[in-house]
Amino acid sequence: MANKRIVIDPITRIEGHLRIEVEVDENNVITNAFSSSTLWRGLEVIVKGRDPKDVGLIVQRICGVCTSSHYRAGIEAVEDAIKVNLPLNAKYVRSMIAQALFLHDHIVHFYLLHGLDWVDVISALKADPKKAEQESFKYCKTPYATGEAELKAVQEKVQKMVDGGQLGIFANGYWGNKTYKLSPEQNLIALSHYLRAIEVQRDAAKLMAILGGKQPHPQSFVVGGVTCVRDLLDPSRLAEWKTRFENVKAFVDCAYYPDVLMAGKMYANEPSVVQEVSVPNFMSGDGIALNAQENLFNAGYILNKDLSQAFKIDENLIMEECTHSWYQENKPLHPYDGETEPNYTGFVEKMTIDGEGKNVAIPAINEKGKYSWIKSPRYDSKPFEVGPLACMLVGYAQGNERIKRVVDEFLQASGLPVKALFTTLGRTAGRMLQTKLIVDYGMETFNALIENLKNDESTYTPCPIDEKKEYRGRYIGEVPRGMLSHWIRIKDGKVENYQCVVPSTWNAGPEDSQGKKGPYEANLIGMKIEDITKPLEIIREIHSYDPCIACAVHVMDTKGNKLGEYKIDPKYLG
Amino acid sequence: MQIKERERIEKRLEELEKMPSFKEEHSIAQMLQEKGISRRDFMKWAGGIATMLALSPAYTPLIAKAAELSDRLPVIWLNLAECTGCSESLTRSEFPSIDSLIFDYISLEYHETLMAPSGWQAELSLQNAMEKYKGRYILMVEGGVPFGDEGRFLTIGAHAQTGKELAKDAISKSAAVFAIGTCSSFGGVQAAYPNPTNAKPLSSVSNRSIINVPGCPPSERNIVGTLMYYVLFGNLPALDAYSRPTWAYGTRIHDLCERRGRFDAGEFVENFGDEGAKKGYCLYKVGCKGPYTFNNCSVSKFNSGVSWPIQAGHGCIGCSEPNFWDTMAPYEKPLADRSFQSVFGGMGADWTADKVGLAVLTATAIGIAAHATIMKIKESKGE
Ligand code: SF4
Ligand code: SF4
Numbered sequence: 011m012a013n014k015r016i017v018i019d020p021i022t023r024i025e026g027h028l029r030i031e032v033e034v035d036e037n038n039v040i041t042n043a044f045s046s047s048t049l050w051r052g053l054e055v056i057v058k059g060r061d062p063k064d065v066g067l068i069v070q071r072i073c074g075v076c077t078s079s080h081y082r083a084g085i086e087a088v089e090d091a092i093k094v095n096l097p098l099n100a101k102y103v104r105s106m107i108a109q110a111l112f113l114h115d116h117i118v119h120f121y122l123l124h125g126l127d128w129v130d131v132i133s134a135l136k137a138d139p140k141k142a143e144q145e146s147f148k149y150c151k152t153p154y155a156t157g158e159a160e161l162k163a164v165q166e167k168v169q170k171m172v173d174g175g176q177l178g179i180f181a182n183g184y185w186g187n188k189t190y191k192l193s194p195e196q197n198l199i200a201l202s203h204y205l206r207a208i209e210v211q212r213d214a215a216k217l218m219a220i221l222g223g224k225q226p227h228p229q230s231f232v233v234g235g236v237t238c239v240r241d242l243l244d245p246s247r248l249a250e251w252k253t254r255f256e257n258v259k260a261f262v263d264c265a266y267y268p269d270v271l272m273a274g275k276m277y278a279n280e281p282s283v284v285q286e287v288s289v290p291n292f293m294s295g296d297g298i299a300l301n302a303q304e305n306l307f308n309a310g311y312i313l314n315k316d317l318s319q320a321f322k323i324d325e326n327l328i329m330e331e332c333t334h335s336w337y338q339e340n341k342p343l344h345p346y347d348g349e350t351e352p353n354y355t356g357f358v359e360k361m362t363i364d365g366e367g368k369n370v371a372i373p374a375i376n377e378k379g380k381y382s383w384i385k386s387p388r389y390d391s392k393p394f395e396v397g398p399l400a401c402m403l404v405g406y407a408q409g410n411e412r413i414k415r416v417v418d419e420f421l422q423a424s425g426l427p428v429k430a431l432f433t434t435l436g437r438t439a440g441r442m443l444q445t446k447l448i449v450d451y452g453m454e455t456f457n458a459l460i461e462n463l464k465n466d467e468s469t470y471t472p473c474p475i476d477e478k479k480e481y482r483g484r485y486i487g488e489v490p491r492g493m494l495s496h497w498i499r500i501k502d503g504k505v506e507n508y509q510c511v512v513p514s515t516w517n518a519g520p521e522d523s524q525g526k527k528g529p530y531e532a533n534l535i536g537m538k539i540e541d542i543t544k545p546l547e548i549i550r551e552i553h554s555y556d557p558c559i560a561c562a563v564h565v566m567d568t569k570g571n572k573l574g575e576y577k578i579d580p581k582y583l584g
Numbered sequence: 585m586q587i588k589e590r591e592r593i594e595k596r597l598e599e600l601e602k603m604p605s606f607k608e609e610h611s612i613a614q615m616l617q618e619k620g621i622s623r624r625d626f627m628k629w630a631g632g633i634a635t636m637l638a639l640s641p642a643y644t645p646l647i648a649k650a651a652e653l654s655d656r657l658p659v660i661w662l663n664l665a666e667c668t669g670c671s672e673s674l675t676r677s678e679f680p681s682i683d684s685l686i687f688d689y690i691s692l693e694y695h696e697t698l699m700a701p702s703g704w705q706a707e708l709s710l711q712n713a714m715e716k717y718k719g720r721y722i723l724m725v726e727g728g729v730p731f732g733d734e735g736r737f738l739t740i741g742a743h744a745q746t747g748k749e750l751a752k753d754a755i756s757k758s759a760a761v762f763a764i765g766t767c768s769s770f771g772g773v774q775a776a777y778p779n780p781t782n783a784k785p786l787s788s789v790s791n792r793s794i795i796n797v798p799g800c801p802p803s804e805r806n807i808v809g810t811l812m813y814y815v816l817f818g819n820l821p822a823l824d825a826y827s828r829p830t831w832a833y834g835t836r837i838h839d840l841c842e843r844r845g846r847f848d849a850g851e852f853v854e855n856f857g858d859e860g861a862k863k864g865y866c867l868y869k870v871g872c873k874g875p876y877t878f879n880n881c882s883v884s885k886f887n888s889g890v891s892w893p894i895q896a897g898h899g900c901i902g903c904s905e906p907n908f909w910d911t912m913a914p915y916e917k918p919l920a921d922r923s924f925q926s927v928f929g930g931m932g933a934d935w936t937a938d939k940v941g942l943a944v945l946t947a948t949a950i951g952i953a954a955h956a957t958i959m960k961i962k963e964s965k966g967e
Contacts, residue, residue, distance in 0.1 A: 017703065017704075017742045018702055018703035018704075019703060019740070019741055019742050019744070020696055020702065020703070020706055020740055020741060021702050021703070022696045022697070022699050022700075022701065022702045022706050023696075023697060023698065023699070023700075023702070024696075024697075025667075025668045025697070026668070027663075027738065027739075027740060048738065048739045048740065048744070049665060049730075049737065049738045049739075049747075050730075050737045050738075050781060051665055051730075051737075051773075051774040051781060051783075052774060052780035052781055053773065053774070055778065055780045056773065056774070056776045056777070056778070056779075056780070056909075060913060060914075061913065061914040061915075061916075063914065063915070063916050064913050064914050064915050064916075067901060067915055068773060068776070068909065071667050071669070071772075071773040071800065072667060073667050073668065073669075074666075074667040074668045074669020074670070074671070074672050074673075074801060075667075075668050075669075075672060077669060077672065097857075122698065123697075126700045131700070178691050178692050178693060179692050179693075179695060179698050179699040179700060180699075180700050181693075181699075181700070181701070181709055181712075182700070182701035182705040182706070182708055182709050183700030183701050183705070184700075184701070184705070208675070211675070212675075212676055212887070212888075215676050215887055216887050216888070216890045219886055219887040219890040219891050220890060220891060221896070222891075222896060223886070223891050223892055223893040223894075223895060223896030223897075223898055224803075224885075224886035224887060224891060224892055224893060224896075225676070225886070225887055226669040226672040226673055226801055227669055227800060227801060228896075229893035229896065229898040229901070230893070230896040230897060230898050232856055232898070232916065234856070235856060235857055236856075237856045237857070237861070237896060237897030237898040238896040238897050238898075239856075239857050239861050239862050239897055240861070240862065240864055240895075240897060241891070241895075241896060241897075243862065352737075352780070354733055354736055354737070356736060356744075357739075357744055362742070364704055364742070365703070365704025365705055365707075365708060372742050372743055372744075373743065373744040467862070468857060469856070469857040469861075470855065470856040470857030470858075470861075472855050543704070544705070545703075549702050560666070560667050560668065
């Protein structure tokens with residue numbers, strides 16, 4: 011029998027617009043997979059010709075979720091180009107805001123975006139709250155929001171919603187799917203944490219607002235430093251930081267960590283989440299300055315799942331190509347020379363399985379041609395996975411003591427083998443472990459800041475841009491979704507060229523010219539789907555990367571076009 | 585309180601009361617009890633909403649009643665060409681432990697970032713809601729609408745509908761439409777020069793009247809407050825020339841800015857981090873666009889009042905104004921200083937169509953000049 015095709019669009023609970031298509035054989039095993047991003051906004055065209063000092067604020071709008079990552083990258087790429095000597099206080103403030111972002115992003119991701127792939131909300135209604143309370147002590151000595159009375163209230167609240175027939179955002183979920191592995195009691199614990207996560211994420215967001223003026227889209231970084239000098243010199247502001255940080259830490263230690271531990275134990279034998287990855291290469295950037303010399307995360311990469319050695323990144327080996335992306339140029343180019351002109355070829359009609367299992371003809375991905383707005387980045391011609399898991403693996407291979415400690419402790423507590431890291435489950439655990447590292451060590455940055463403020467109040471270095479000079483610079487760093495890089499060329503005091511190579515591009519990009527697939531596509535192949543009308547396994551795998559598709563889609567000018575003379579093909583001005 | 589307005593609200597409440605409830609056993613009053621929120625806290629919250637909407641405290645009981653009845657409002661939220669910042673802002677909403685209540689009673693039927701189902705099942709949720717609540721749901725749209733290449737820069741769903749088609753359909757069946765954020769209100773960052781996808785505001789899709797709630801992103805208060813206004817009055821709030829509710833966008837940042845005294849005294853930050861910055865001097869000279877920007881940030885702030893950009897020492901960039909990415913840049917220089925306008929081939933900084941804005945600009949320029957002159961005179965007199 012011929013293969014069946016499944017289309018999932020929209021992939022919800024992500025940032026941006028993503029479509030996944032897979033083919034399954036007669037046993038419902040995935041034989042091929044395609045990932046397509048279906049929105050193009052063109053921000054890199056838009057920053058061209060502008061004041062380089064404005065770039066940070068504009069590229070920040072690439073994403074409102076990882077809302078300070080691109081802001082910082084846009085500013086530090088310029089600082090790298092014009093060689094700014096950044097005051098230590100500014101470095102610490104940026105690091106603290108990055109910490110808050112990691113905390114916020116990962117908590118929101120695990121509970122609000124990814125959680126419903128692991129937790130069956132409807133099953134939680136069958137739980138015995140008393141037993142659930144007891145269960146929660148198995149994963150934590152001081153569990154969070156799992157008292158019998160509170161769990162009962164959570165249950166009643168959801169029960170009302172079900173009885174009233176108005177499930178709102180919970181309607182039409184894949185509830186009851188056989189690959190949900192938690193017991194009703196465990197589902198109830200996680201559901202209670204889901205509701206609490208909504209509150210805690212506000213605290214994490216406030217952390218960013220204290221030094222950033224607001225969140226999303228903070229407004230306190232500038233080329234040369236930060237502007238929140240009054241907040242820094244205000245002890246009550248710093249005390250507020252400390253208190254809110256501790257609130258978030260309590261949630262991570264007593265809810266997030268135990269929940270992932272619980273999921274790790276319960277899902278250890280679910281084939282779809284412990285299938286080993288097919289893209290065995292992992293890369294990460296530097297991240298989170300703890301003090302003047304030391305970072306929490308360090309740049310590097312590993313090959314073939316080999317944790318015995320980590321390599322140094324050679325920036326010249328990063329290339330992007332567009333064989334299957336909706337742009338004209340196909341040959342691999344380094345980000346400083348990247349070129350792209352939109353070339354949308356759309357979908358082609360194919361027979362696919364719909365939500366009721368019927369075969370229907372709809373517009374589908376043309377895998378022989380171009381099929382995504384995302385490009386395919388490669389390092390030394392190889393695909394790589396980036397993200398929290400990559401960050402943990404690279405740190406582990408580098409012998410980073412802090413990282414080794416949390417990874418080993420988790421493996422021991424969950425009873426999982428090292429190879430369980432190279433899976434969907436490992437990716438979800440890696441994100442939690444990264445969060446744990448931040449709550450455990452993040453206050454070192456805060457303390458370094460206080461120490462430094464005692465004799466240095468500077469937050470800004472004036473840094474004029476010489477209009478007669480040409481510059482180029484880049485930012486490479488670790489952000490919540492993985493290694494992010496921005497590349498800028500400056501001429502006549504204006505942006506001449508701009509390119510972002512973002513985490514989701516590495517993970518979500520289509521096939522390259524040699525037929526090599528990126529992690530989303532490659533890692534889906536071989537997975538068995540329980541019910542092809544409700545492909546929960548696919549959603550769970552894709553969500554484990556925390557897709558950020560608006561981030562991944564970017565474009566540059568056509569080669570040869572001069573500053574300020576960008577021409578848009580008239581066919582696009584419909 | 586004006587009698588007419590009061591009558592309008594009362595009439596609206598009567599209407600609401602008569603509407604069939606979607607969740608019979610699930611009134612707000614009941615939910616309050618379950619959540620352990622006292623009547624007193626609830627009334628306090630209603631009072632807060634009254635203040636937020638610039639209404640007199642006498643409205644408080646009416647607001648409370650409206651909130652109790654508002655479990656009858658299904659909401660559909662669409663994400664078009666955007667960055668999800670507005671959705672993120674919405675989830676920061678916080679009134680004394682009542683935020684999740686807002687989630688509950690507006691009954692969020694479709695929201696791609698938050699909903700459980702994906703793919704076919706997500707499409708089904710949208711179709712169901714649009715049919716079941718036809719003419720009764722509120723549509724909130726985040727993101728600009730790409731028009732280039734017949735809108736195909738954005739497609740959503742298995743059938744690959746363009747954002748444009750989807751929005752048009754959803755608008756036609758809705759009770760009211762809110763364009764959330766500057767992208768949806770005015771096209772936003774993707775519509776900045778040279779606008780490679782030909783992105784346009786939501787209002788270009790249909791001729792229905794649309795309430796704009798701009799900001800990049802708008803504060804959580806402005807999003808939730810606008811919704812409350814609809815609940816209360818059942819029709820559009822008073823709007824300015826750009827269809828922004830005047831209760832939120834009626835005053836300039838500059839008029840109520842905490843640094844306004846410094847402006848009037850001619851005390852300016854010259855460089856970020858200088859002595860003036862430490863003392864909280866005015867940010868005009870390092871690029872603040874507060875004098876040209878209509879929004880309530882200087883009063884409401886963000887993240888439940890934690891801060892706002894000017895408090896953090898950064899100038900306002902004018903994010904609630906049409907085309908601000910082009911007209912307000914460069915962000916570290918005063919508007920009068922336009923060394924970069926040529927980049928936009930005359931379409932950028934000079935492209936501000938808003939006559940009011942120009943008048944304001946001129947008035948401010950005069951103000952600044954006056955201050956400068958006064959300072960000069962003072963200096964020369966050795967004061
Ligand atoms: S110019 Fe800006 S900082 Fe100065 S008073 Fe006006 S709004 Fe405030
Ligand atoms: S202060 Fe200005 S730029 Fe900042 S959020 Fe308010 S309106 Fe937007």
